[in-house]
Amino acid sequence: MTDLTRCAWPGTDPLYVAYHDEEWGVPERDSRALYEKLMLDGFQAGLSWITILRKRENFRAAFQGFQPEIVATFGPADVDRLLGDAGIIRHRGKIEGAIASAKAYLAMEERGESFSDYLWQFTGGRVIQNSWSDMKQVPTETPESRAMSKSLKQNGFKFCGPTICYAFMQAVGMVNDHMSHCYRHGELI
Template sequence: MGLNLSPDTSLPCRWAPADDALYRAYHDEEWGVPEYDPRALWEKLQLDGMQAGLSWITILRKRENMREEFEGFVPERIARWDQERIEKALQNPGIIRSPKKIQAMIGNARAYLAMQENGDDFSEWLWAFTGGRPIVNQLRDVSEVPAKTPLSEDVSKALKQKGFKFCGPVIVYAFMQAVGMVNDHETRCPRHKEVQEKHA
């Protein structure tokens, strides 16, 4: 009778609506895929920090504008920002215009560079919390996804000790999901198995 549309094996995560092409593409192509590039990891942490108090789709829709305004999220560039440059960015309606979040990003760029200068690779440092491999969860429904975990609390605490801001345990867990440190695709979602097999 045609394709098998068993709810246990073939439907994407319920949080990725089929009628939102941008959101679905993010789910299908990016979310949960293990990321090991240190600069890309730093960018994603900044975007999750920008999300605080907002929905992720708001950030996703502004992401390209923010990449342009924030100079490609290159820490070496952001670390040099002064008040004049902040004021310029705040005139851009295409970004999240929060002085507090932008100041935090500048501080986070400096924290990232300080780690680099001390010989800590940001990617290796982060992935060490999971033993260098994704944690594969077996969640049947998005309602089972925790807001934070003991591990995200540990990572958050360690980031703060390094000088990072806007990195509480809830933000950090969302970050860990997005960059594939944990595989939180629902087990019914094809991406759960695809990501696991490709990045085992």
Template sequence: MEKPVTHPNRCGWVHDDPIEVAYHDQEWGVPLHDDRKLFEFLVLDGFQAGLSWLTILRKRAAFREAFDGFDPERVARYDTTKQQALLQDRRIVRNRLKIKAASTNAKAFLQIQKTFGSFDAYLWAFVDGQPIQNAWPTWAAAPATSPLSDALSRDLKQRGFTFVGSTICYAFMQAAGLVNDHAVDCFRYREIQALYRSIT
């Protein structure tokens, strides 16, 4: 008699869609230090505002192609002609303000790299280089914002970023691994916890 297939416990926000499962199991909450990837997450979190994350994940490959692999130097040079072309691209989220924000934020991103040496150095200074290890009983218990995301949002806005409200910043911090917000009953909770210990 065959044993029944068992599935690991995951955070409550994960649907059955393989794209979202893979993202949760392989990326979400893993400490990220690659500037190009950080820029990608920052842009995608801005586009996600008002939409489901699954919608963005399903369009992620198209976003990468449309936004030149999220190269901030190239995105910073987008003019009105390029932005108008993106508005016609049905594969992505076609929102004029969000498309313009991507280019605006790319310019501010490059300035942070120039000032701090990397966006990674700037970002991780907000947690003193140490990922925050939370312990929420369920994913629903995790907050939508925190004093830290408030501070990051304020500072990014002062540096010229848009679409970086505190809620967006907290989602960005979760994705980039500055905080471990996997629920304690999620199989990734202890894996990420162990990963944190190995790098701190």
């Protein structure tokens, strides 16, 4: 697989290359998986994605598989437990934000709203196909990510600014931002 032309950002790190090749930009429609990814993108704020990727399994264990029904029940003892867990990012605001977001997720569900449908509405339910030839062309936010961020915040979600939302949209395949020369770009059209 080393002879394939890829986006430059994963470099040669095997974990990052596998993430690029197998996950990044693949359209995700599962609500729980989307919640997990949005939470991880929130934890990534101010850090590199590879840091989160290396800790992802620890996050999954610490947050009970990112099951919103479980995370929403976390209380002060759980926050303290998570703050003591060196396997994750120990940031009180981000931890409490993930708990608040789980409660917001469940409130949407109780209203009969699908989290997946809710998120995909910002792209009209389709993948936005971009064709960038240089990473410098890729925006850090878009009108869609700004609208998503505003709506998520209004619904009680935390750590979901427009830049986080755009990174999330890229990762879960709402936009195809693989470089036009990357072999994955054409596969995901």
